[in-house]
Amino acid sequence: MTSRLRSDEWYAGDDRNAYIHRAWMRRGVPQSAFEGRPQIAIANTASDLTPCNAHLDEVGGSVRNGVYEAGGIPLDLPAVSLGETLVRPTAMLWRNLAAMATEEMLRANPVDGVVLLGGCDKTIPALVMAAASVDLPAVVVPGGPMLNGTFRGVPLGCGTDVWRLSEEVRAGTLSERDFRRSESSMIRSRGHCNTMGTASTMALVAEALGLVMPGLAGTPAPDSRLLEAAHGTGRLAVELVASDRRPSTFLTEASFRNAIVALAAIGGSTNAVVHLLAIAGRLGIDLELADFDRIGAEVPLLVNLQPAGRFLMEDLHRAGGFLAVLREVRDLLDPTALTVTGHPLVSYLDDARIWDPEVIAPRDAPLLPAAGISVLHGSLAPGGAIIKPAAASPHLLQHRGRAVVFDSVEDFRARIDDPDLEVDASSVLVLRGCGPRGYPGMPEVANLPLPRKLLEQGVRDMVRICDGRMSGTAYGTVVLHVTPEAAAGGPLAVVRTGDWISLDVRARRLDLEVPAEELAAREPSRATVDGFASPRRGWERLYVDHVMQADTGADLDFLVGASGSEVSRESH
Template sequence: MTFTPAPWPRHLRSSEWYSGTGRDTIYHRGWLKNQGYPHDLFDGRPVIGILNTWSDLTPCNGHLRELAEKVKAGVWEAGGFPVEVPVFSASENTYRPTAMMFRNLAAMAVEETIRGQPIDGVVLMVGCDKTTPSLMMGAASCDLPSIVISGGPMLNGWFRGKRVGSGTALWQMSEAIKAGEMSEADFLEAEQAMSRSTGTCNTMGTASTMASMAEALGMALSGNAAIPAVDSRRRVMAQLTGRRIVQMVKDDLKPSDVLTRQAFENAVRTNAAIGGSTNAVIHLLALAGRVGIDLTLEDWDRLGRDVPTIVNLMPSGEYLMEEFFYAGGLPAVLRRLGEAGLLHREALTVSGGPVWDEVSGAECIGDEVILPAEKALTASGGIAVLKGNLAPQGAVLKPSAASPHLLVHRGRAVVFEDIDDYKAKITDEALDIDETCVMVLKNCGPKGYPGMAEVGNMGLPPKVLRKGITDMVRISDARMSGTAYGTVILHAAPEAAAGGPLAVVRTGDMIEVDVPNRRLHLDIADEELSRRLAAWQAPATAVSGGYAQLHHRHVMGADTGADLDFLVGCRGAPVGRDSH
């Protein structure tokens, strides 16, 4: 794809606030000067908004204030005027009921922050899971020049000589405690090893996946995704990003130029190659909706099915993000995809050129981390999209994290009506369940939880764990953490709270799972299914007012990205009326 820069100098959006000698101009410019800015900064140079998701309660992003200073340095060097702006920061490990419920609120806040202020271009400072999609969604709906800089992953964790993958180890160790294989004292000792530096999860969880998606989409500079948070090269990347956004404003290079159909196809295939999180499905579907790209679940299945998973990282593999960076990071993966004919080489990136120009010379250093295709973790990676009478609009499964022997399975359903019902029953020794059963969790989708929490990777019953069993088929309308693993079928649509077939599954029903043939079937007669659905009544909701009510009324299904219906599309960033 060829990009033609806009002529320069051209009229800047910020000039509507700061240029001239009128009353309103002096109102805007004069007050900003109280911070000691000299008059010549308002001479028509680009005003760059550094949208920072730093927060003490978003630990993954706790270092972004320091990193913002490097972005500012780059903006100053390139002749821009940097202004740091704090924006909504949805922390994965503190927000209740779930950070996912606030992704759309954050996107809406970011969009209006950009639209309502004198900004010509934006640097999106992201890290924790929902901050990356929410900032990209908000920026895409405004379509001002925008570029992503990620905070980077934390360093490897180590406990008694073994790698500790943040998140992944938590799930493993908590199951080991229930199975009687680990003491609580050891668990507490391992806690500190899980988070030994600033940064996001060090596994290929959702944060690292979404950093990789931003790079694969072309919205970040090449190499951004994998540099550890504490590595000096992360600060260099921030400074280069600051320089680059100024030129993007001069060239008028916008998200709509970068976020093309080709870009999304590159990202979907990249997700397959890295063994990325299932959460990427929801986030990219929502982002595509903001720029008018018709991306579907079927695209995810079709594009990823023939892509081998070659990145050997937890939760699918053995290593962690620090080793991925040393091995060549995402540029090396994109080069492998390009050489295999699985990359649109001409797709434009924020660099101003095609992706292939950025990655064709990338080196892979260490085939044990970025595997040759013939040694792939999974020959057919990607995201499997299952359909059938249990999920007519689709459900997803991550094959690289699943148990091969369970990919074709028929079992008796054990139903939990919601997450509280699950918690009340799962440790009961009298629960009629064994490893052949299919665990079914309802009412945990976008409307049902509300917000679609990461509870789909239900822990197994202790009495099953004590047999040495570590995986069972699990089905829900929920999500799961990108750091999690197992034969877990997620995002069943329509969700139970919206009257989908999942709502009427009963304990004792037989369920058939056939991943190779993409089938998910509730084995009851069509007439019986129709009778149950006709008799179904929506569960009572505890939502009463505020954003939760807005979300509940307007959130769409997981199969389309769970965005709010009135936020879909690009509204642009016009300069509005100004009167004081």
């Protein structure tokens, strides 16, 4: 153990403050608990209102046992919990709040290290952002995906098949009764989404960064091996304190390069882009939107999971897991990147094997030869926009069409199924007012449902453009994270229905075919401006006033950079 622990600042000594701190924490705890034993917080996002994380109390119990076995003192620290499917207006609005609250509570309390328990989409990013800022020894335990569910003998991917089945209802090819019956089949067990959505992506990306015990991410939530690994992580947390192994000591530019390679190889969620940018910002690491294209664009897609493929997370685990994927792209990984164990990530790949090549394709026979996220620029996205080619229709990756513009989510819902809407399969659907400031919170609405009349004609994909986000479980030819957003004065604010828009993913272009002088003279319509958020108080007001754009991670401007674990004033 280290000779001096951070928690000693609260507990060591015989003065009045030390007496108060020990006395109030005694409550059955032995005196030895305050004598050189690391105090390990377990930041737990379990909540009945975050169903994907509801099992984390059990996982936390295994972490506690491991901490205590290794000589530490485990301390439950409930963290702000964000249920992706329930929180309104969007869980992304609260990611920064959850990160800030966790950071402040870690700094304010007598803890020497922390185990971060997350699962649902925003919980792992928020916890990692907090840990990066406070820079105490930290390690992540992902809660794991749910088991495969089936309906009518066919596997159902949660999220992905919601979008698919709901469109079939609107097209008239699936009854509402059968749609309702599929609910309990889709959500079969505890755990987060079993597709390669944001939750699964961020768990695997956290391991690629080096924040998870290698081999743990992707273990299904009901699998007893998750509890075994949680126990081991508790033991590791005590070791981290003894070694003073903090995020800043092993999270480097190399770590983020590996995360981008992994993101492409697994066909991960576009949401990982905004989360990785935010985490890098907390660490002071120079990561840019262009890096995702430069590093990841030519990486082959190896994981055959929905929404880019056929299988689900339980299949990935049995087929060899994440380490088997990384072994196939080992030559693209930076061998200098360390993990939370103190050893290089690549050192854990020697024994990894692919046991089912249908689920994990070998490097010489990839699902797609180049499947990383593409970063677009042009007159419609001066600050950039992204698209996930692996989830798009190949014939639409180069497309020119007339815009059909919607000023808000409400405007879209009111008009999209209007039989008189002037739209055809070649049209480009444009939704604005959904960026970090505009909504606020950048909701997952970019994968717009198609017009009913086109669905009835058999159309199943169109080019869609939005300054919001897309669920990691979604698919389609969707251009998202358009920067600057409409509410920040981006060109998206002045696009008009009937304007020609050209998309060329190979050339990395997204252009509005309107002369620059005409574009500069245009003003946003009253309907557009009225659709932007204008909160008067509380967190939403603080968020809108300080949130940055998607190309830098949509963090708050005053939270960028680490601020350490020092407490500004002692208690009195």
